[in-house]
Amino acid sequence: xxxxxxxxxxxxxxxxxxxxxxxxxxxxxxxxxxxxxxxxxxxxxxxxxxxxxxxxxxxxxxxxxxxxxxxxxxxxxxxxxxxxxxxxxxxxxxxxxxxxxxxxxxxxxxxxxxxxxxxxxxxxxxxxxxxxxxxxxxxxxxxxxxxxxxxxxxxxxxxxxxxxxxxxxxxxxxxxxxxxxxxxxxxxxxxxxxxxxxxxxxxxxxxxxxxxxxxxxxxxxxxxxxxxxxxxxxxxxxxxxxxxxxxxxxxxxxxxxxxxxxxxxxxxxxxxxxxxxxxxxxxxxxxxxxxxxxxxxxxxxxxxxxxxxxxxxxxxxxxxxxxxx
Amino acid sequence: xxxxxxxxxxxxxxxxxxxxxxxxxxxxxxxxxxxxxxxxxxxxxxxxxxxxxxxxxxxxxxxxxxxxxxxxxxxxxxxxxxxxxxxxxxxxxxxxxxxxxxxxxxxxxxxxxxxxxxxxxxxxxxxxxxxxxxxxxxxxxxxxxxxxxxxxxxxxxxxxxxxxxxxxxxxxxxxxxxxxxxxxxxxxxxxxxxxxxxxxxxxxxxxxxxxxxxxxxxxxxxxxxxxxxxxxx
Numbered sequence: 001x002x003x004x005x006x007x008x009x010x011x012x013x014x015x016x017x018x019x020x021x022x023x024x025x026x027x028x029x030x031x032x033x034x035x036x037x038x039x040x041x042x043x044x045x046x047x048x049x050x051x052x053x054x055x056x057x058x059x060x061x062x063x064x065x066x067x068x069x070x071x072x073x074x075x076x077x078x079x080x081x082x083x084x085x086x087x088x089x090x091x092x093x094x095x096x097x098x099x100x101x102x103x104x105x106x107x108x109x110x111x112x113x114x115x116x117x118x119x120x121x122x123x124x125x126x127x128x129x130x131x132x133x134x135x136x137x138x139x140x141x142x143x144x145x146x147x148x149x150x151x152x153x154x155x156x157x158x159x160x161x162x163x164x165x166x167x168x169x170x171x172x173x174x175x176x177x178x179x180x181x182x183x184x185x186x187x188x189x190x191x192x193x194x195x196x197x198x199x200x201x202x203x204x205x206x207x208x209x210x211x212x213x214x215x216x217x218x219x220x221x222x223x224x225x226x227x228x229x230x231x232x233x234x235x236x237x238x239x240x241x242x243x244x245x246x247x248x249x250x251x252x253x254x255x256x257x258x259x260x261x262x263x264x265x266x267x268x269x270x271x272x273x274x275x276x277x278x279x280x281x282x283x284x285x286x287x288x289x290x291x292x293x294x295x296x297x298x299x300x301x302x303x304x305x306x307x308x309x310x311x312x313x314x315x316x317x318x319x320x321x322x323x324x325x
Numbered sequence: 326x327x328x329x330x331x332x333x334x335x336x337x338x339x340x341x342x343x344x345x346x347x348x349x350x351x352x353x354x355x356x357x358x359x360x361x362x363x364x365x366x367x368x369x370x371x372x373x374x375x376x377x378x379x380x381x382x383x384x385x386x387x388x389x390x391x392x393x394x395x396x397x398x399x400x401x402x403x404x405x406x407x408x409x410x411x412x413x414x415x416x417x418x419x420x421x422x423x424x425x426x427x428x429x430x431x432x433x434x435x436x437x438x439x440x441x442x443x444x445x446x447x448x449x450x451x452x453x454x455x456x457x458x459x460x461x462x463x464x465x466x467x468x469x470x471x472x473x474x475x476x477x478x479x480x481x482x483x484x485x486x487x488x489x490x491x492x493x494x495x496x497x498x499x500x501x502x503x504x505x506x507x508x509x510x511x512x513x514x515x516x517x518x519x520x521x522x523x524x525x526x527x528x529x530x531x532x533x534x535x536x537x538x539x540x541x542x543x544x545x546x547x548x549x550x551x552x553x554x555x556x557x558x
Contacts, residue, residue, distance in 0.1 A: 006430055017418055211414075212416060214414070215414050216427075216431070217403075217405065218374070218414065219403065219427065219428045220374075220400045220403035220404035220431055220432070220479075221400060221431040222397070222431070223396075223400075225431055226401075306373070320337065320339075320380040
């Protein structure tokens with residue numbers, strides 16, 4: 001406890017010195033983490049979009065007219081048994097007719113039909129007059145598996161036709177895999193950039209106090225005694241930078257959400273639906289973890305660089321001893 | 326207390342610092358190490374506080390071979406040795422009191438111990454009135470007295486002084502050396518590296534002459550002698 005207070009006092013003294021260096025230190029950490037946070041939000045946004053769009057995709061397996069109940073049951077079972085199938089739902093001919101009528105109220109399809117009911121009213125229609133086939137709506141576990149499942153369904157007995165919007169799915173897969181890849185690579189690069197930039201500034205801070213480290217060593221300070229004030233400094237700037245970055249990014253998100261709401265864009269694009277609160281935990285874990293980790297390990301690594309001189313003296317001596325033999 | 330046995334020190338750039346030196350310094354002894362600049366005086370001292378490691382022979386301090394010392398043992402070894410330098414090496418942002426207290430804090434001393442020991446040692450080196458001054462507000466002599474206070478506050482068994490009067494005027498140099506002599510009188514072994522002829526002749530202590538890394542003379546009676554003169558004789 002006594003030592004902890006001493007280290008904290010040393011850290012505070014260190015802060016009051018080299019104010020410009022420390023300001024630069026804090027600013028660099030914060031800016032790096034803000035940029036990283038923004039890219040994280042973009043990645044999560046892309047991932048959410050991917051999942052939500054993917055969830056809406058399904059294979060329409062149209063069945064031949066006149067299948068018996070037994071044959072229908074067998075077909076449903078066969079589809080359910082396929083790999084990657086998440087959900088199978090039956091859509092009767094009548095249901096298909098009703099959906100068509102709801103979507104196209106202005107087309108007078110009823111005139112063409114002999115039986116009662118019309119498109120305008122969305123009423124019933126006899127199966128023999130109903131041009132729409134019954135179908136199974138098949139959802140898959142991941143959008144990438146949709147075409148494989150569709151091809152397997154096509155080969156089954158009793159299947160009239162399969163439709164899954166092949167072109168849309170292919171484009172969707174292509175665009176989003178590129179988007180996710182770009183975001184992941186950028187985040188990876190930003191993590192490396194953030195680590196190295198914070199590391200460099202820590203290095204400058206440690207370098208500016210190298211004489212002090214030397215004196216500490218000469219008066220008999222242990223390595224950990226020398227390290228702690230620097231580690232506290234690194235962790236302080238890492239955590240403070242992360243907290244500011246979290247506030248800035250969540251503030252930006254909240255502002256963006258409000259702008260979307262005001263402009264009614266959120267209604268047009270409901271799948272955007274990303275809220276600051278959804279991302280808050282992820283942002284906290286990523287930025288705080290990175291700030292803390294880089295602050296701690298960066299300081300440790302840089303101070304060790306100076307302390308290692310002691311070890312090098314011994315290693316050099318051993319090397320020379322070997323040379324002289 | 327300190328024993329060099331056929332000790333050699335070659336630096337990584339293969340410059341030879343010390344060649345085959347054998348020397349024994351007893352407990353409570355006062356020894357001057359003299360010789361030309363670059364002759365090996367500082368190298369010899371650095372091996373005592375394990376800032377350099379012998380590349381041949383052995384160096385014993387407190388009956389322990391310092392060459393084989395583990396890294397984690399070094400700080401504890403240094404706490405038994407007080408070191409003062411020509412360029413003082415004080416912490417510039419700490420005041421007089423804090424500079425001395427620092428040597429106690431690294432050992433985990435309590436505030437009570439610090440408040441008792443620091444004023445005592447500052448009184449001893451006559452810096453009581455300047456406790457709140459920063460090092461740059463002190464004269465050269467005062468800065469060196471502060472170094473001595475820092476070195477003494479842990480009550481070391483050995484005091485090593487590497488050119489302690491190198492940056493001081495003759496009168497101040499004598500004051501500093503008188504202080505060092507008083508330290509020795511209290512029972513601390515003192516080793517002083519210097520090329521200040523006046524100091525060596527005035528204090529008349531055992532004098533070891535080192536030149537080109539070799540021990541060229543060991544004069545128990547003391548008194549300065551040029552390495553070249555020793556060689557001629």
